Amino acid sequence: MSINIKNVSKVYPNSVTALKSINLSINTGEFVFITGASGSGKSTLLKLIMKEEEATSGKIRVFGSDLVGMKKKKIPFYRRTMGIVFQDFRIIESMTVFQNIELVMRVVGASSRAIRKRVPYVLSLFSMEDKADRYPRELSGGEKQRVGIARALVNNPNLIIADEPTGNIDPSMSYEIMDLLAQINKRGTTVLVVTHDMSVARKFDFRTIEINKGKIIKDTSPPKSDIKISNISSSSFLSSIRN
Numbered sequence: 001m002s003i004n005i006k007n008v009s010k011v012y013p014n015s016v017t018a019l020k021s022i023n024l025s026i027n028t029g030e031f032v033f034i035t036g037a038s039g040s041g042k043s044t045l046l047k048l049i050m051k052e053e054e055a056t057s058g059k060i061r062v063f064g065s066d067l068v069g070m071k072k073k074k075i076p077f078y079r080r081t082m083g084i085v086f087q088d089f090r091i092i093e094s095m096t097v098f099q100n101i102e103l104v105m106r107v108v109g110a111s112s113r114a115i116r117k118r119v120p121y122v123l124s125l126f127s128m129e130d131k132a133d134r135y136p137r138e139l140s141g142g143e144k145q146r147v148g149i150a151r152a153l154v155n156n157p158n159l160i161i162a163d164e165p166t167g168n169i170d171p172s173m174s175y176e177i178m179d180l181l182a183q184i185n186k187r188g189t190t191v192l193v194v195t196h197d198m199s200v201a202r203k204f205d206f207r208t209i210e211i212n213k214g215k216i217i218k219d220t221s222p223p224k225s226d227i228k229i230s231n232i233s234s235s236s237f238l239s240s241i242r243n
């Protein structure tokens with residue numbers, strides 16, 4: 001299980017309840033869309049998983065790490081296990097495409113040799129190898145987001161989290177950006193995408209969770225391990241639900 005959320009609620013200091021007793025399990029290797037109206041609690045859910053916000057109550061486990069009570073000095077290391085794709089790209093304007101990606105490898109202490117090998121490789125995955133020396137202002141929105149996704153991927157994260165990745169790009173490019181995330185998922189990375197862009201999401205046959213007023217109101221395919229199997233001990237049953 002890559003993410004396990006149990007009875008999680010979030011009440012902000014201004015007394016707004018953003019999430020109400022959420023239960024959610026996501027298996028390793030899943031691709032999950034999270035949808036819902038503005039203000040429903042989607043970003044709060046991501047922030048809890050990224051440990052940018054603390055849950056008011058409940059338990060959160062992400063790839064074996066308990067987020068409740070995690071020591072402050074551990075948080076930066078925890079965040080490095082995930083790649084984050086932002087709606088507004090967050091690429092540094094004064095750095096080239098190559099340097100933007102290089103920077104996140106430097107942060108984790110990668111060698112210059114590893115950087116020289118890995119950066120062109122991830123750029124080539126997104127057909128951006130010939131844009132390595134360009135500055136962000138010379139790129140289209142779709143290209144900037146390809147850089148954002150390459151940067152999220154470069155340190156081989158367990159989990160990619162994307163908050164409205166198509167929110168600032170030309171609608172004609174939205175499918176392509178979502179498809180890149182789907183391709184990454186095919187290689188085994190768990191991917192979590194918040195989007196209100198259901199016209200694009202519907203083109204992919206992925207699990208979709210809908211949040212409304214802080215509660216999960218729809219989940220198209222909860223993991224099979226959530227099935228109550230307490231009365232059935234037959235191993236053939238166990239293997240059949242895993243197939």
Ligand code: ADP
Nearest residue numbers: 012014016018037038039040041042043044045
């Ligand atoms: P969504 O991502 O679905 O638009 P959010 O998770 O951002 O929803 O917000 C859920 C609710 O929590 C909203 O009512 C919002 O106003 C409130 N909220 C979000 N962030 C904060 C914050 N830092 N402080 C107080 N209230 C917040």
